[in-house]
Amino acid sequence: MRRIISACRSLPLILLALLLTLPVLAVFAAWLPWGDADGLAGPILREMASTVLPGYVWTTxxxxxxxALGAAIVGTVAAAAVTLFDFPGRRLLEWLLLLPLAMPAYVTAYAYTDFLQFSGPLQVWLRETYGLEGRLLPEVRSLGGAVWVFIFSLYPYVYLLARTALGERAAHLMEAARLLGAPLRRRIMTVALPLARPAVAAGVALVLMETLADFGVASYFGIQTFTTGIYKAWLSMDNRIAAAQLATFLLVLVVLLLQIEVRAQRRMRFVTNGVGRAGSAEAQPLRLRGGQAAMAWLVCLLPVLMGFVAPVFFMLRPLAADWSVLPWSRFLEWAGNSVRLGAITSVLAVAIALALAFAVRRRPAPLTRGVVQLASLGYAVPGAVIVVGLLLPVGWLQAAVPDWGLASLxxxxxxxxxxxxxxxxxAVALQSxxxxxxxxxxxxxxxxxxxxTRSWGLLARVHWPLLKRSTAAAALLVFVDVMKELPATMVLRPFNSDTLAVVAYQLARDERLGEAALPSLALVAVGLVPVIMLSRTLRSR
Known part of the structure; x- marks a missing residue:
């Protein structure tokens, strides 16, 4: 009887979690016999498998x-430099290395394309100055260009986790190895880097999930990845079932990466446990001077220049050159749409997260924890998969009951x-x-x-006053993520409701890169807020 009563109390939470996981469940339901009622998805998938699908898989x-390799190298080297060594300006570089987190990858792609393309200012200057002809630099819109953009946009995931792992224990153990006579190279290769391996694996898994979920960079550069293949099956071939069935392969890969990340996080917690604060405080980073300090500066400053400073400079150039070409008249409209959607979503996400977290607090039963984990699954799902999974059940219900008008809703x-x-x-709000x-x-x-005090009075009178900072942080993080979201916004936005992310993509796609600078810089400015918060949090710790 108690189990039945507990299940009835948890029914609203279960329905809420199902609402949040419905797109994921709908994607898998596309493989059921009734999912492909007209039988067109099978021939489309077979045709794609014999023509373009191998290319999508190979490119992805x-x-x-x-x-993964580039982000692991850049993030680990930068983390080791600021954690294991001490040199002038190290504290400054610790938070400067976080700045690329404020740059959406597609904005970085627009900036590099505008500056380095055939008609860009760099190649024009080289041709005019040295009397050269033709293309002087490799094509930016290529697989290599996308790799460059993703490495310097996403390496902070590896840097953050590796820095945390090394800061917990590496300096102490390296000091012990030094006292035993181990040279510096051996201390780094056999002590520090193996210690950071679980953190690096977790960071690389996050980098791969972001890379697989990307649509803006791949679409703008014309790279045929699995994500662009999903959109082509849906929009070009007009078959949502085929797109959903393709999306299941991407979703399974993302789930595997998520499991790798979770296991790496567990190993990382195991590695960092049991180390006293006093022992870590006794071991000091190795002091660098002269050429060694300059090399450390170069290693840490290069990712910041490539991932943040250079793209911002490239976008500021058209602003300084000609302010009249910028769409100032419509900028406030685009910004208003972005702010409105971000505010609505952040309020709803925080309310849902607070309800789920309070339920776990009151009844930490396996059922409640399972509901919370189910509601957190969506963050790892690419936006393209969510869009397809969201419109599939709507289409099925619309076909069954045409008078409801769910599609237009x-x-x-x-x-x-x-x-x-x-x-x-x-899930972002829930974790906070x-x-x-x-x-x-x-x-x-x-x-x-x-x-x-009972039930909701406990939440209102005891928990809420102590959760105000966490609530504000959760709302801010969700707001910033919504502002930068591109795939779902581009497909599902109402008519005449363009956001900053969508407008930046459309202007860049139409080769109006100078006009795309204004909404792109606005997104970067918004993205700086959580980066500053994260930097202050790490310093306080």
Whole structure:
């Protein structure tokens, strides 16, 4: 009887989690016999498998491998430099290395293309100055260009986790190895880097998930990845079932990467446990001077220049050259649409996350924890998969009950796009709320119950005053993520409701890169806010 009552109490949470996971479930349902009622998806997939699908897979694999290797090298070397060594300006470089997190990868792609393409200022200057002709630099819009963009946009994921792992224990163990007579090279290769291996693996998994989820860079550069193949099967071939069935392969790969990330995080926690603070404080980073300090500066400054400073400079150039070509008149409209969608989504995401976190706090049963994990699945799902999975059940219901008009409700209003945002980013708010609850002792709840506080009164009078900072952080993170989201926004936005991300993509695609600089820089400015918060948090720790 108690189990039945507990299940009934958890029913609203279960329905909420199903609402957030419906797109993922719908993608897998596309393989059921009734999913492809007209039987057209099978011939389309067979035709794609014999023509373009091997190319999609090959390009995606090569892109993922090269980006993973490059991000692992750049992030690990930068983390080792600021953690294991001490040199002038190290504190400054610690947070400068986080700046590329504020740059959406597609914005970096627009900036490099504008500056380095055949008609860009660099090649024009080289031809005019030295009397040269033809193309002088490699084509930016290529697989190599995409690898470059992704490496310097995503390496902070590896840098952050590797820096945390090395900072916990590496300096202490390297000091012990030095006292045993090990040279510096051996201390780094046999002590520090193996210690950071789980953190690097977790960071690389995150980098790969972001690379697989990307649509803006691949579409703009004309690279035929699996994500662009999903959109082509859906939009060009007009078959949502084929797109959904393709999306399942991408979703399975993302789930595998997520498992790798989770296991690496567990190993990382195991590695960092049991080290006293006093022992870590006794071991100091190795002091560098002269040429060694300059080399450390170069190693740390190069990723910042390539991932943030250079793209911002490239976008500021057209702003300084001619302000009249910029779409100032419509900029406020685009920014207003982005802010409105971000505000609505952040409020709803925080409310859902607070309800789920409070439920876990009250009843930490396996059922409640399973519901929370189910609701967190969407963050790892690419935006293209969410869009396909969101419109599939709507299409099925529309075909079954034509009078309901569900298709117009999802695609012609803000309902569909906010739903997709919640599926994608509710996990961000949920993690922040769970972290906030972890800092509230359970004894507070027991004391409040002894004083007669029950149920929602506990949340309103005890938890909420202590969760205000976590709530604000969660709302801000969701807001920034919504502002930068491109694939779901581009497909599901209502008519005449362009956002900054969509406009930047459309202007860049139309070769109006100078006009794309204004919305792109606005996205970068918004993205700087959580980066500054993250930097302050790391320093306070």
């Amino acid at each position: 694999v090569w892109l993922g491998l090269m980006v 999802i695609t012609a209003t803000a309902v569909g796009i906010v739903w997709a945002y919640l599926v994608r980013f509710c 709320m769970l972290s906030g609850y972890a800092r509230i002792p359970v004894s507070f709840d027991d004391s409040a119950r002894m004083l007669g």
